[in-house]
Amino acid sequence: MKLVWPSSDHLPGHLNALERGWSPDTVRGEEAAREIRDKIAANAAGYLASLVDREAKGDPVKLPDSRVVTRLPGYYRWLWDGEFCGSINFRWQQGTPELPPTCLGHIGYSVVPWKRRKGYATEALRQLLPEAKAEGLPYVEITANVDNVPSQKVIVANGGVLVERVPKPPGYPPGEMVRFRIALT
Numbered sequence: 001m002k003l004v005w006p007s008s009d010h011l012p013g014h015l016n017a018l019e020r021g022w023s024p025d026t027v028r029g030e031e032a033a034r035e036i037r038d039k040i041a042a043n044a045a046g047y048l049a050s051l052v053d054r055e056a057k058g059d060p061v062k063l064p065d066s067r068v069v070t071r072l073p074g075y076y077r078w079l080w081d082g083e084f085c086g087s088i089n090f091r092w093q094q095g096t097p098e099l100p101p102t103c104l105g106h107i108g109y110s111v112v113p114w115k116r117r118k119g120y121a122t123e124a125l126r127q128l129l130p131e132a133k134a135e136g137l138p139y140v141e142i143t144a145n146v147d148n149v150p151s152q153k154v155i156v157a158n159g160g161v162l163v164e165r166v167p168k169p170p171g172y173p174p175g176e177m178v179r180f181r182i183a184l185t
């Protein structure tokens with residue numbers, strides 16, 4: 001499995017995964033998948049370009065409660081093993097490792113259901129960490145739901161250390177999450 005940049009060559013696999021019920025947004029799920037399918041139908045090239053936005057020039061981000069917040073610089077990479085396997089995204093604020101309270105972490109990932117339990121999320125995170133370090137961050141923070149043990153194992157396998165267990169911030173479904181930190185030094 002390798003990380004690839006979103007491209008028209010890989011777009012059919014991405015679209016197929018969306019149509020099969022997968023979503024890169026693990027909080028908004030099907031609603032987000034539907035919005036993505038609509039964006040692809042309206043302007044596939046524009047959608048692909050929006051997935052790499054190092055200057056945060058794109059549209060604001062829609063939270064689960066429908067509020068919109070300012071976009072952070074960031075980008076997506078797609079997981080590829082000869083076919084589409086999922087996505088991993090990275091976001092940051094210029095000049096600081098801190099994130100606004102509406103952002104759950106520097107990195108998020110989602111593997112399509114039919115490719116899970118193959119170590120792809122662990123490998124994707126391992127491959128992305130040097131890119132985060134290249135942005136000058138001393139660490140990244142990643143969160144997971146308290147009951148999402150597989151995601152927590154992915155983070156720990158990549159050097160993640162549990163920082164805290166906290167309530168999800170306003171705008172997200174109620175519940176608790178765990179925050180991990182991975183040092184990039």
